[in-house]
Amino acid sequence: MESKNKLLQQIKARFSSRVLKVSVFGSQCIPMVWIDGSALKIFAEYLIQEGFSNCENLAVIDLEGALVFTYFLSSPESGEQIVLRMTYLIPVSRESGDAYVNAQSALAFWPSLWAQESEYSELFGVRFNSTQNKENSWSLGLLPEGWIGFPLRKDYVFPTEFFDLLHMRAIGQSAADDYQDYSDAPSLGGDA
Amino acid sequence: MTIFKTERLCETSYETDLISMTMGPYHASLPGPMILRLKLDGEMIESAEIETGFLHKGLEKSFEIQNWSSAVILADHVDPEGSFFAELALCSAVEELGELELPARAVSIRTILSEVFRLANHLLYFAKVAKAARSETAFHYVMRDREKLLDLIELLTGARSSIGFLRFGGVTADITEGFIERVLDSCDLLRVRLKEYNDLFTYNQAFVFRASSVGVLSRELVKKAGITGPAARASGLDYDVRKKNPYLMYSELDFGVPLGGGEVGTQGDIHDRFLVRLREIEQSLLILKQLVEKVPSGEFSLFQITPDFEVPIGEAYARVESSRGRLGVYVVSSGSVKPHRVQFSVPSQGLFAVVPQLLKGCYLEDLGLILASLDLSVTELDR
Numbered sequence: 079m080e081s082k083n084k085l086l087q088q089i090k091a092r093f094s095s096r097v098l099k100v101s102v103f104g105s106q107c108i109p110m111v112w113i114d115g116s117a118l119k120i121f122a123e124y125l126i127q128e129g130f131s132n133c134e135n136l137a138v139i140d141l142e143g144a145l146v147f148t149y150f151l152s153s154p155e156s157g158e159q160i161v162l163r164m165t166y167l168i169p170v171s172r173e174s175g176d177a178y179v180n181a182q183s184a185l186a187f188w189p190s191l192w193a194q195e196s197e198y199s200e201l202f203g204v205r206f207n208s209t210q211n212k213e214n215s216w217s218l219g220l221l222p223e224g225w226i227g228f229p230l231r232k233d234y235v236f237p238t239e240f241f242d243l244l245h246m247r248a249i250g251q252s253a254a255d256d257y258q259d260y261s262d263a264p265s266l267g268g269d270a
Numbered sequence: 271m272t273i274f275k276t277e278r279l280c281e282t283s284y285e286t287d288l289i290s291m292t293m294g295p296y297h298a299s300l301p302g303p304m305i306l307r308l309k310l311d312g313e314m315i316e317s318a319e320i321e322t323g324f325l326h327k328g329l330e331k332s333f334e335i336q337n338w339s340s341a342v343i344l345a346d347h348v349d350p351e352g353s354f355f356a357e358l359a360l361c362s363a364v365e366e367l368g369e370l371e372l373p374a375r376a377v378s379i380r381t382i383l384s385e386v387f388r389l390a391n392h393l394l395y396f397a398k399v400a401k402a403a404r405s406e407t408a409f410h411y412v413m414r415d416r417e418k419l420l421d422l423i424e425l426l427t428g429a430r431s432s433i434g435f436l437r438f439g440g441v442t443a444d445i446t447e448g449f450i451e452r453v454l455d456s457c458d459l460l461r462v463r464l465k466e467y468n469d470l471f472t473y474n475q476a477f478v479f480r481a482s483s484v485g486v487l488s489r490e491l492v493k494k495a496g497i498t499g500p501a502a503r504a505s506g507l508d509y510d511v512r513k514k515n516p517y518l519m520y521s522e523l524d525f526g527v528p529l530g531g532g533e534v535g536t537q538g539d540i541h542d543r544f545l546v547r548l549r550e551i552e553q554s555l556l557i558l559k560q561l562v563e564k565v566p567s568g569e570f571s572l573f574q575i576t577p578d579f580e581v582p583i584g585e586a587y588a589r590v591e592s593s594r595g596r597l598g599v600y601v602v603s604s605g606s607v608k609p610h611r612v613q614f615s616v617p618s619q620g621l622f623a624v625v626p627q628l629l630k631g632c633y634l635e636d637l638g639l640i641l642a643s644l645d646l647s648v649t650e651l652d653r
Contacts, residue, residue: 104586105366133496135587135615137600149602150587157514159585190496193619193651201330216626217319220326229331257614 085109085128085160087230103161110161114184115147122163122187129153133188136270138198139233143168145179145202149188166204168231168249177228178205203228288316290398295324298637300401302648310634318629322622323653324643333612338364338438340580341609346432348614349650351394354387355592357436358651360612362517363436363450364581367603373397374566376440381518382453382561383435384590385554389460390419391593392547392554395645399544399591400471402462402642403480408471418456425449438570438579450562455557464551472548473534481544482535485640487630488601497620499595501644504530504546505538511591523560540643578607594618594645617653 086100086109099112113121130151137148149162168180183206184191196218198204224241227234239242294305303324303458308315332344341360348356359382365372393416400408424458426449427435435442473475487497492505502509510527512520529548530542583605589598595617602611621644628640 105369131493132591134596135598135600135611135613137587137611137615139602139611139613141602141610150600151596154509188496189494190620190623192623194615214382216623217321218325221323229328251437 082214087156088110089198090123091123092124093117106159108159108161110163112163112165115164115166115246118162118164118182118184119151119186122184124153125160125162126187129158130156131188133191134182136191136194136198138167138204138230140202140230145181147181147186151188178203180205180207183207188245192216198230201228201230203231283540294321299641301641301646303600304648308629308634308637309560313634315629315632315634315637318412318626320622320625322648323652325648327608327653328612329653330470330611333609337577337579337607337608338581338603338609339575339577341612342436342438343434346434348616348653349592349594349647350431351647351649352387352391352594354435355590355597356599356614357433358384358503358518359590359597359614360590361399361436362590363371363586363599364603366588367584367586367601368438368582370439372440373569373572375444375520375568376562376570378565379426379441379445379570381523382435382558382565383423383441383558384518385557385561386419386422386453387556388553388593389558390416390476392551393419395547395593396467396544398642398645399540399639402638403471403477405471405474405477407606408467411463411470412467415460422449422452425452437571437575438581439573439575440569442571444570445565450565453558453562455559457629459560460551460555464548475483476559478541480636481540481643482641483539483590484535484636485540485632485643486536487538487543487624487628491624491627492538492620495620495623497595497617497624499592499617499645500546500550501529501543501621502595504542506530509596511589511596515589517563517588517590523557525557527631528553540639543643543645580605580607581609592617593645596618596652614653616647616650616653618647621646622651629647 089111090097090100095115096117097111099116101110102108103110130153132154133149133150134152135150139146144165144167147164147166150159151162152159166181168179169177179202181204183195185195197207197220199206200219200221226237271504289310291308292305292311293308294300296305298305305321315577320652329344329347333341336344342357345356345360346353348447393412397409397416400412423433424430425446472474487501487505489505489507492502498509506529508527508529528546530537530541530546532542533545551643581603583603585600585602587600588596589596597617598615601609601614604610629637632640
């Protein structure tokens with residue numbers, strides 16, 4: 079616990095103006111630091127210097143009109159953990175074509191995040207500005223070509239059809255509705 | 271002699287025009303629906319590109335649409351082979367969120383099932399590698415013995431793979447009479463079989479020749495790609511979630527974590543990845559023996575889960591050691607009957623990232639064995 083507090087104190091002392099909030103995560107009270115998205119580079123460089131070279135997970139959630147990015151970092155040598163968090167607002171107007179969220183990429187610091195950043199760019203509509211050469215020998219395309227919308231966002235509306243193919247069932251529609259057109263089909267078991 | 275470095279490829283290049291070859295989305299050598307585009311210089315792979323995403327089923331979105339009471343069943347679909355591990359990770363995260371203290375018997379049952387699944391998956395891995403090496407005899411022997419473990423799983427849970435057995439706060443059913451004895455019998459059988467496997471296959475000259483110093487995964491590449499699990503341990507990275515962040519009963523158990531040492535070739539080659547899993551089978555047998563000797567009495571679950579089950583507001587992150595590596599789950603609850611977010615971090619993400627580099631400079635004939643040795647899962651990658 080002492081080392082966790084010491085780490086948080088060091089971060090607050092060094093980056094006082096860039097730290098939005100300091101708290102703990104989960105029942106294990108892992109130190110958690112909220113920062114502004116534009117400060118990712120300086121924090122990442124500092125944390126890697128402190129031994130946090132391993133990024134276990136990058137989680138993104140849509141929370142009240144913003145995307146919250148959570149990096150779960152750990153130090154292979156000391157076993158310490160820290161959670162780094164930042165928020166990016168989702169643009170309000172879709173019609174203007176600004177539906178994508180522009181975010182800082184962490185590939186330069188933790189290259190293992192490539193697959194997750196690719197997933198989130200499709201599923202959440204995030205444009206990561208990375209100066210690193212993206213791994214172009216792995217095409218991770220989860221959504222079919224021509225898919226409209228970002229499925230993991232909370233305001234996502236499921237399509238009822240895709241290229242003239244009817245969707246299985248629109249959300250809110252019951253299974254019984256699928257059989258409405260079969261009322262004149264022959265009965266298999268005879269008359270009831 | 272197998273060439274696996276690009277410098278040597280240049281020295282002995284056949285200087286032919288490059289051939290483009292596309293494999294997939296369905297191919298016997300591939301681990302699942304994916305496309306592999308190769309550029310071949312004669313028989314040597316000059317470059318490789320992969321394309322995945324064919325098995326994406328919107329699983330993480332499905333969690334948000336269904337209730338918490340259905341979440342465990344959905345978690346089965348992350349990886350049907352190792353469905354238990356995804357269930358366990360999800361239940362651990364939700365139980366941490368809800369500050370639930372599990373009954374000791376439930377913890378013991380979960381730990382036993384965790385090791386039985388690990389054994390079953392490692393045997394399946396053995397079978398896949400044997401199949402890729404064209405050793406049909408070893409394949410059939412191992413699949414026959416794996417059936418004993420699947421029978422054990424079916425005896426306890428009612429199903430062989432997608433079990434839907436865990437519940438928040440415990441497990442669905444208690445251990446039945448005779449289960450412990452059957453676990454011990456299976457452990458004794460596998461101990462004998464491991465020796466037979468070694469005699470038949472592990473140190474068979476044909477397999478050693480094909481597997482030693484082929485598909486070498488360096489420690490630097492493992493760290494860069496974030497690979498965990500047996501593939502990382504074969505390259506010398508000493509990381510096992512059961513030791514570093516113990517969960518269930520692992521802090522009380524005495525077991526080792528085998529590492530690769532380049533016994534017959536180079537550290538991190540196919541043979542090392544294979545040997546590490548064999549040794550993990552030995553360790554799992556050791557763990558099971560310790561577990562079944564002291565199954566505590568008591569309840570197997572805290573409460574019944576109803577369709578209107580709610581999880582308190584908050585978030586949690588849990589990780590487990592699946593048979594492939596670290597499986598992490600991040601859950602967020604808004605206090606309602608439906609999850610706000612359930613996100614999985616799977617070990618196959620790191621493994622797929624190294625496939626193009628690993629294949630570069632190898633012979634085409636080694637492709638199937640290299641892919642089988644990595645233990646890739648397209649299902650968990652795409653979700």
